[in-house]
Amino acid sequence: MLADVDTWVLDLDDTLYPPANGLADQMKALIRRRLSDHFGTDDAGARRIQAELIAAHGTTLRGLMITEGLEAADILQFEHRIDYSVLRPDPQLVEAIAALPGRKFVFTNGSAYHAEQALPRLGLGEHFDGVFDILAGQLIPKPYPESYRRFVEQFSIDPTRAAFFDDLAVNLTVPEELGMATVLVGGEAAPGTAQYQVLAPRRWRVWDLSAFLLSLGG
Numbered sequence: 001m002l003a004d005v006d007t008w009v010l011d012l013d014d015t016l017y018p019p020a021n022g023l024a025d026q027m028k029a030l031i032r033r034r035l036s037d038h039f040g041t042d043d044a045g046a047r048r049i050q051a052e053l054i055a056a057h058g059t060t061l062r063g064l065m066i067t068e069g070l071e072a073a074d075i076l077q078f079e080h081r082i083d084y085s086v087l088r089p090d091p092q093l094v095e096a097i098a099a100l101p102g103r104k105f106v107f108t109n110g111s112a113y114h115a116e117q118a119l120p121r122l123g124l125g126e127h128f129d130g131v132f133d134i135l136a137g138q139l140i141p142k143p144y145p146e147s148y149r150r151f152v153e154q155f156s157i158d159p160t161r162a163a164f165f166d167d168l169a170v171n172l173t174v175p176e177e178l179g180m181a182t183v184l185v186g187g188e189a190a191p192g193t194a195q196y197q198v199l200a201p202r203r204w205r206v207w208d209l210s211a212f213l214l215s216l217g218g
Contacts, residue, residue, distance in 0.1 A: 002181055002216055006102030007162040009151075009175075011142075012115055013108065014167040015185045015209070016093070016122055021086045023118075027110075030078040031060055038068070059109060062139040072135065079114050089123030096213035097127050106131045107151055107164075109141040130155060142171040148178060165209070176203065185209050 010016060013024050035046035053063025064070045097104060105128060106115055112133040119125045132154065137147040152159060164175035165183045172182040181202040189207040190197050195215055196206040206212040 002163055005161055005163045005181060007155075007157050008097075008100050008102065008104045009107050009157075009162055009164045009180070010097075010104070011108060011166040011168075011171065011185075012106050012110060012118060015165055016106075016124065017087055017090075017118070019186070021088075023082070023084070023086050026082055026086075027078075030081055034075065034078050035060070038064075038070075058141045058144060059134065059139070061134060062141070065139065072139070076111050076113070079111060079117075082114075082117070084117045084121050087118060087121035089121070090210060091123070092214065093210035094123040094127070096210045096217075097124060099217055100213065103129045103155075105129060105151075105155060107142070108132070109134050111135060142166070143168075143174060145174050148174045152178070172203075183212070 013027075017023065019025075032043055032046040032050060035041070035049050036043060039045065039049055041049065050060050053060050053067070057063035057066055061072060061075050064075050065072060106119070108115055108131065110133060112131050112135065115131045115133060119128065119131075132151045134141055136154065137150055140146045140150075142148070151157070159175070159178040159180045162175075163181040163183060164172060165185055166172055167184070167186045169184055172184060176182045182204070184199070184203075184205040185207075187205065187207055195208060195211045196204050199205055204212070
């Protein structure tokens with residue numbers, strides 16, 4: 001299983017750490033506060049504006065740059081107010097990722113700064129060969145095909161020898177079309193003792209990422 005894979009591509013938020021630690025919730029709240037300040041609205045209004053921006057432009061960041069003429073650096077200032085201390089290393093996950101053969105990349109719709117803050121706190125700062133962020137994607141986020149194509153080109157990846165891990169099924173459609181193996185991370189465990197669920201050839205769902213990765217070595 002995945003014996004032919006020599007490139008491992010993992011999402012960051014809610015994939016390399018569990019949603020329960022609240023980091024992603026912090027980020028969402030800070031983004032909404034930025035929208036509230038900019039548009040002079042309350043939280044409900046900020047949620048509505050954010051939904052509209054994402055629907056039209058893929059991310060809040062890209063939407064604000066296109067519709068409001070804001071600079072990326074200005075919008076991303078909210079990341080400097082994130083409390084990253086909620087992140088803790090998962091020794092089993094660190095061991096599992098360190099043991100993967102070949103190259104390893106983080107592919108995130110966040111910024112490189114966000115990844116640089118998060119990965120060391122997860123004990124993973126030395127275990128990835130590169131980070132592909134929203135700025136490297138020229139503000140085109142997952143799940144748009146252009147973002148994946150830029151990623152593949154930048155790191156000279158053979159998709160047929162790559163595996164892509166993400167907590168959102170929509171972000172796995174294009175990798176699968178490119179020929180990558182895909183792994184949906186998270187959700188409630190299926191009944192029984194299985195560590196993963198086979199969805200289709202070269203497609204899996206896992207609820208314990210570290211156990212799944214360690215099982216590959218077995």
